[in-house]
Amino acid sequence: MRLEWFxxxxxxVVRDHNEDSFFCAGKEDTGLFVVADGMGGxxxxxxxxxxAVETVCSSVRQAAEKEDDPIELVRRSVLRANEAVVREGTKNGSNMGTTLGGALVAENxxxxxxxGDSRVYWIENGSINQITEDHSLVAKLVTAGKLTREEARNHPKSNLLYRTIGSEESVKVDTFTIGLKKNGCLLLCTDGLWGEVxxxxxxxxCATEKDIRAACARLIRTANENGGKDNITAVMVKII
Known part of the structure; x- marks a missing residue:
């Protein structure tokens, strides 16, 4: 297995500055990929x-050789990110927070x-699967059968989250483990992307562009053409 990423x-279109952050780096067959969507004035x-992104990355690097369980390594790194954002908000008197979606890829x-509501998708063989669950009020309504996915997308309170990094001293981190297959693609993105495409x-x-660089650019262009109401971030990882 070999990875390509971008x-x-x-x-x-609407915002005047970008509160999203992302990270993507690795070796030929391993990598760490993170997106985050910040909030606060x-x-x-x-x-x-x-x-949050910097803390996850540094925590994974520091603990990688000591932690045998990759999913626990990722979970603890996100917990450290939460602690760091809480400390920074307390120090500055800021009501800051962020979503975070991350994927550590190793051994297929x-x-x-x-x-929060930054998402991770797995695209394979003509199908697209949302791996993560949105920690939003409208997502709860969709699960309860009170809203359709399309109604949730256009709901006036679609951006209200009940779980974020930095809002509480402790946070529950959702974790998932999926097997990767050749020619599949991971997509990590903020709601500025998935809310517009x-x-x-x-x-x-993913299926028609010549490479993932072009695919990312196309998705961001489409999001802007459809309104571009929020910052837009996409990280793609192709399994070669």
């Missing part, structure tokens, strides 16, 4: 997302962690 972030969101497996848009970008 990440791209855009301010969008006076640049607090930008600080929160960047701090993705070890995924999520807090459809599953079919994602599938078509």
């Amino acid at each position: 990440g791209l972030s855009d301010t969008g 006076h640049d607090a969101g930008e600080v929160a997302s960047r701090l 497996t993705a070890y995924i962690a999520s807090v 459809t599953d079919e848009d994602i599938h078509q970008a």
Whole structure:
């Protein structure tokens, strides 16, 4: 198995600065990929997302040789990110927070962690699967059968989250483990992307563009054409 990856972030059409952050790096067959969508006034969101991403990356690097369980390594790294954002918010008197979606890829497996509504998708053989669950009020309504997915997408309170990095001293981290197959693709993205494009848009970008750089650019372009109401970030990982 070999990995190819690319990440791209855009301010969008409406916002005047970008509060998203992302990271993607690795070796030929292993890698760490993270996206985060910050929130809070006076640049607090930008600080929160960047701090969370940096903390996850440094924590994974520091503990990789000591921790035998990859999913526990990812989970603990996200917990450390939460602690770091809480400390920073307390120090500055800022009500800051961020979502976070991350994937550690090793040995044909993705070890995924999520807090908030940044998403991780797995695209394979013409199908697209949302691996993570949104920690939002409208997602709860969809699960309860009170809203359709399309109604949730256009709901005026679709951005209200009940779980984020930095909002509480402790946070529950969702974790997932999935096997990866050749020619499949992981997509990590913030709500500025998935809120403006459809599953079919994602599938078509992955299936028809010549490489993942072009696929990321196409998805961000489509999101902006459909309104670009939020910052837009996409990280793609192709299994070769």
